[in-house]
Amino acid sequence: AQKITQTQPGMFVQEKEAVTLDCTYDTSDQSYGLFWYKQPSSGEMIFLIYQGSYDEQNATEGRYSLNFQKARKSANLVISASQLGDSAMYFCAMRELYTGGFKTIFGAGTRLFVKA
Amino acid sequence: EAQVTQNPRYLITVTGKKLTVTCSQNMNHEYMSWYRQDPGLGLRQIYYSMNVEVTDKGDVPEGYKVSRKEKRNFPLILESPSPNQTSLYFCASSLQGFGETQYFGPGTRLLVL
Numbered sequence: 001a002q003k004i005t006q007t008q009p010g011m012f013v014q015e016k017e018a019v020t021l022d023c024t025y026d027t028s029d030q031s032y033g034l035f036w037y038k039q040p041s042s043g044e045m046i047f048l049i050y051q052g053s054y055d056e057q058n059a060t061e062g063r064y065s066l067n068f069q070k071a072r073k074s075a076n077l078v079i080s081a082s083q084l085g086d087s088a089m090y091f092c093a094m095r096e097l098y099t100g101g102f103k104t105i106f107g108a109g110t111r112l113f114v115k116a
Numbered sequence: 117e118a119q120v121t122q123n124p125r126y127l128i129t130v131t132g133k134k135l136t137v138t139c140s141q142n143m144n145h146e147y148m149s150w151y152r153q154d155p156g157l158g159l160r161q162i163y164y165s166m167n168v169e170v171t172d173k174g175d176v177p178e179g180y181k182v183s184r185k186e187k188r189n190f191p192l193i194l195e196s197p198s199p200n201q202t203s204l205y206f207c208a209s210s211l212q213g214f215g216e217t218q219y220f221g222p223g224t225r226l227l228v229l
Contacts, residue, residue: 004158033214045159045206045220052215091158095214100172101165102147104218106158 003027004092004107012113013082020067021077021110023092029053033095034075036066039109040088048090051075079112087114118143120221122207128227129197137192137224139207147210148190149174149218150182152203159206165190166212197228 005024013019025034036048051059051066059066067076079086092107120141129135141148149164151174161174165184179201181193190209194201204225208218 006158031214035217043204043223045208047217047219050215050217093159097214098172101170102212102214103164103174104149104161105175106151106160108156108158 003105004094006092006107006110008110009108010111010113012115013079013086014115015084016081018078018080019082019112021079021090021092021112023075023077023107025073025075025092025094027073027094027096029096031097034066034068035093035095035104036064036075036077037091037093037106038086038088039091040085045091049077082114084114084116087112118219120207120209120219122205122221122224124224125222126225128229130229131198132196135194135197135226137194137205137207137226139190139192139221140188141190141207141209141219142188143209143219144187145209145219146187146212147216147218148184149208150180150190150192151206151208152176152201153206153223154203162192162205197226199228202226202228 003026032053034051038046049061049064063080065078095104146167150162151159160176163182165171207221210216210218
């Protein structure tokens with residue numbers, strides 16, 4: 001069963017505008033962590049932001065914020081004031097505790113294109 | 117510099133020829149993991165290790181082996197590679213805990229003919 005769903009394979013946004021990348025997840029656990037990573041065309045994986053399942057405040061890191069709606073099981077990434085350098089692949093991920101330890105599940109990703 | 121290194125970065129091989137991709141981290145992290153990335157599928161976890169001598173299967177372990185004899189190293193072994201293992205492979209490490217950020221290696225692009 002798909003546990004992380006990113007429904008937008010590709011998105012366009014105008015430079016300097018805000019954009020929201022969607023992520024929904026599926027878990028029956030109460031404790032879990034949610035992450036967003038950026039993968040530019042060069043291929044490296046860059047950590048952007050983290051939200052814990054018990055965190056009451058939405059996480060923010062500079063221009064990145066995470067819109068966490070626990071009841072709806074969504075963890076959308078909001079990028080404010082988009083820049084050309086934001087053009088990349090973005091992955092949502094969830095970390096859960098299994099019998100053997102922590103497992104991490106990634107979504108299929110959303111490719112963001114920032115237009116000048 | 118804190119980093120995760122992988123070798124080789126690029127590898128072309130033939131079906132059935134055993135290979136090892138090395139992974140090393142210098143951050144004293146307990147947790148290490150291997151992922152493969154395929155178009156349209158995102159990253160899928162192959163194996164992970166909570167600490168030395170402790171490893172467990174991820175979602176796609178078939179055809180792969182790992183070992184964790186030292187804290188810093190976590191090699192990925194393909195005993196008999198097949199073309200469906202052609203992929204981009206990432207090693208990652210972190211401290212323990214839900215909220216600990218995983219640090220990724222640069223990736224290894226593998227082509228199995």
